[in-house]
């Protein structure tokens with residue numbers, strides 16, 4: 020059996036599902052009770068009441084019918100009407116009815132009519148249009164006789180009150196259950212919000228509350244968050260301590276090199292060493308920068324992403340470098356809530372890579388209803404699919420031989436970009452550019 024369609028019809032959220040779990044039993048119970056009760060109980064009660072009414076009517080009918088003349092018949096009718104609490108008119112013309120008039124919700128009226136028709140062979144018409152009264156016409160030898168009596172003598176009064184009561188109580192119970200449910204679900208929602216925020220690098224305060232299971236999940240999450248935060252802090256401290264401590268001897272080295280006696284024999288070596296020292300300084304700067312990134316998160320603001328990408332491309336193409344902007348929304352068309360400096364840095368890193376490893380870069384920004392995608396393509400050698408994950412890791416440089424002539428990178432560009440994009444709830448994908456043959460790096464950001 021395939022229950023996929025059933026699954027698709029189910030509400031997605033916890034609230035919806037909870038409400039359904041609550042409502043389904045209540046509604047079906049009410050349905051069953053209504054059907055059984057109204058069908059059986061009221062039908063029987065009505066039958067019995069109408070049945071005893073029938074006896075009186077039959078007696079009245081036969082007494083009137085057996086009278087010798089019309090005057091005696093009227094006297095007999097009047098004499099019987101008082102003790103039986105009926106109101107009788109003889110003769111009374113039968114009104115022209117189409118069937119039996121009754122109120123549309125008067126279901127017991129059907130039973131009453133049926134019973135009357137069964138028990139009174141000379142019944143001519145029944146009128147139930149006045150909910151409080153039963154009026155009927157009997158054919159006698161002296162013309163039609165109109166008999167009327169209160170409706171509650173023929174059927175239980177106000178059966179719909181039960182329905183109204185049941186629906187009202189049902190609604191009330193649903194409301195109460197919903198309030199309870201909401202209180203139970205709120206801690207789960209708060210936990211989800213906190214987890215999502217933490218994934219984006221924000222720290223939302225969270226107080227443990229709710230049912231035992233939710234509490235323990237919350238506590239476990241708080242533990243985990245604390246551990247991750249401690250790890251990040253330690254990493255940051257370690258990196259900055261190392262970088263900082265390396266700087267001093269490095270400065271001393273640079274100084275020492277510049278004070279070397281000018282001996283033509285070693286001039287080349289000294290130049291090489293100076294270059295290496297500079298390179299090391301650059302690396303240390305990059306490490307320091309990387310380790311500080313987590314600590315200095317600027318607040319997000321409304322930013323024109325199109326403008327940001329356009330600026331990044333303009334900046335990168337300075338000095339005639341081959342960077343091309345292909346698609347980009349009009350200014351003001353794509354305003355997004357993000358940390359502009361960080362996103363700018365991610366885009367810069369991708370363009371920088373494309374220029375360094377791929378000679379030229381083609382940038383485009385496409386927005387759909389739910390995401391904005393910045394992609395940077397190049398015509399270089401690309402990265403083999405099985406090394407994409409590796410390239411995204413910090414401090415990894417792939418295939419150093421091929422990069423040598425282009426200046427060494429630190430191996431942080433992609434991982435910083437990934438970090439930034441993830442902290443905005445987005446992602447960074449690498450694949451092969453179909454058009455240019457090099458790498459296609461794409462940032463997706465939720466709108």
Ligand SMILES: Nc1ncnc2c1ncn2[C@@H]1O[C@H](COP(=O)(O)OP(=O)(O)OP(=O)(O)O)[C@@H](O)[C@H]1O
Pocket residue numbers: 368372373376377397399400401402410411415416417418422427428429430431432433434457458
């Ligand atoms: N567009 C590209 N084409 C081919 N290889 C690339 C491309 N972009 C990145 N790579 C490879 O992935 C590796 C990691 O890139 P990443 O940007 O993280 O570091 P990097 O460029 O070496 O150093 P940094 O960007 O920190 O200066 C690079 O060393 C390079 O080998």
Ligand SMILES: [Mg+2]
Pocket residue numbers: 368371372428431432433
């Ligand atoms: Mg790079």
